[in-house]
Amino acid sequence: MTIIFRESKKVEPRLLRELYQFAPWAKDRSLPDIKKVLMNSTLVFSAWDGKKHVGFARVLTDKTFRATIWDVIVIPEYQNRGIGSSLIKRIISHPGMRNVDRYWLNTKQPEFYEKFGFERSSEAMVLKPQKKKR
Numbered sequence: 001m002t003i004i005f006r007e008s009k010k011v012e013p014r015l016l017r018e019l020y021q022f023a024p025w026a027k028d029r030s031l032p033d034i035k036k037v038l039m040n041s042t043l044v045f046s047a048w049d050g051k052k053h054v055g056f057a058r059v060l061t062d063k064t065f066r067a068t069i070w071d072v073i074v075i076p077e078y079q080n081r082g083i084g085s086s087l088i089k090r091i092i093s094h095p096g097m098r099n100v101d102r103y104w105l106n107t108k109q110p111e112f113y114e115k116f117g118f119e120r121s122s123e124a125m126v127l128k129p130q131k132k133k134r
Contacts, residue, residue, distance in 0.1 A: 003055075003083055004048045005090060009038045011046050015053040023073050037071075043097075045090050047074070047083045054078040057087040063096050069105040088116050 013034040020026035020034070029037075038044060042063070047055030055074040061067035069091060074084045092103065107113060110120055 002049070003078075003081075003086075005086060006046050006048065007043065007090070007094075008046070009041065009044045011038055011044060011053070011056070013038065016056060019053055019056055019073050019075060020071075022075050023071070026071065026073070041070075042067075043091065043094060045087050047078075047087060049078070055083045055087055057084075057091060059091055059097075061097065061100060064099050065101060067091075067097060067100045067103050069103060072105075072107075084112065085115075088113070092116065 013031050016034050016038070017029060017031060020029050037058070040060075041058040042061045043059040045057045046053060055078065057072040058070050059067050060070065069088070072084060072087060074087075091097065103118070104124065105113065105118070106126075110118070114120075
């Protein structure tokens with residue numbers, strides 16, 4: 001297995017939607033919304049085994065003070081092979097991120113991120129506005 005990592009927003013939305021089916025929080029994302037997500041993300045990383053899309057992560061950031069990591073996904077049969085770790089390492093070592101002094105993320109698996117130095121925090125708040133009909 002040779003995994004290739006790409007930094008590019010040019011991910012086929014249909015393939016990303018297939019990957020999102022492995023993430024309970026992302027199963028209902030539509031193709032138009034996925035196109036917007038890709039276009040509006042600051043950094044997009046994907047992992048490939050040949051033509052098979054096996055991993056993904058994206059970042060929103062001002063490249064100065066803060067960055068938020070979103071949608072870290074590795075399909076189940078490729079987990080525990082270092083793909084998720086490689087995606088996170090690529091994000092936090094990216095040259096465009098060298099001035100960022102704080103990364104944020106939401107996760108139900110904090111143990112995975114703690115090995116990269118992430119700490120659990122009580123600093124965050126969340127607002128969940130009513131969804132508007134599209």
